[in-house]
Amino acid sequence: MPAESELRRLRVGSGFDLHPLSTDPGRRFVLAGVEVALSHGPMGHSDGDVVSHAIADAVLGAAGLGGIGDHFPASDPALAGADSVKLLARCVRMVTDAGFEILNADATVILQAPRLAPYRSAMEAKMTAVLGAPTCVKAKSPEGVGPLGKAEAVICTASLLLLAPRP
Numbered sequence: 001m002p003a004e005s006e007l008r009r010l011r012v013g014s015g016f017d018l019h020p021l022s023t024d025p026g027r028r029f030v031l032a033g034v035e036v037a038l039s040h041g042p043m044g045h046s047d048g049d050v051v052s053h054a055i056a057d058a059v060l061g062a063a064g065l066g067g068i069g070d071h072f073p074a075s076d077p078a079l080a081g082a083d084s085v086k087l088l089a090r091c092v093r094m095v096t097d098a099g100f101e102i103l104n105a106d107a108t109v110i111l112q113a114p115r116l117a118p119y120r121s122a123m124e125a126k127m128t129a130v131l132g133a134p135t136c137v138k139a140k141s142p143e144g145v146g147p148l149g150k151a152e153a154v155i156c157t158a159s160l161l162l163l164a165p166r167p
């Protein structure tokens with residue numbers, strides 16, 4: 001059992017992201033840095049990778065550094081079509097430079113189709129490499145309910161644990 005002073009260094013973060021799905025057949029669909037076979041992808045200023053965005057919000061939030069929009073505003077033309085894994089890596093660097101250690105992360109994608117099981121290990125490997133900590137990426141079906149069930153949007157939620165630097 002760690003000493004109480006060590007437990008007090010734990011910081012939890014949470015993240016959420018939603019992108020509408022575009023009907024533009026030319027739009028790539030990227031989740032956790034992995035291209036998924038779907039005829040159209042998420043609308044968004046960057047590549048619209050909801051997993052990278054939700055985890056970035058969780059890592060920044062756990063460190064008390066706000067959210068991804070505070071550091072990478074959607075209005076910034078330099079971010080058009082940006083690779084979100086690179087944005088996530090920059091958020092990770094901000095947090096580790098401040099002395100925090102990432103312990104683990106857990107993300108859930110809610111998407112009607114396609115099934116993400118074939119992509120899961122590649123997504124987890126990519127996120128684990130970027131975070132330098134074990135990362136789980138799960139998928140849930142919205143069971144046909146509402147706009148998510150009609151494949152009009154994709155959602156991701158994420159939780160993440162940090163160890164703060166010693167005071």
Ligand SMILES: [Zn+2]
Nearest residue numbers: 017048050053
């Ligand atoms: Zn996003």
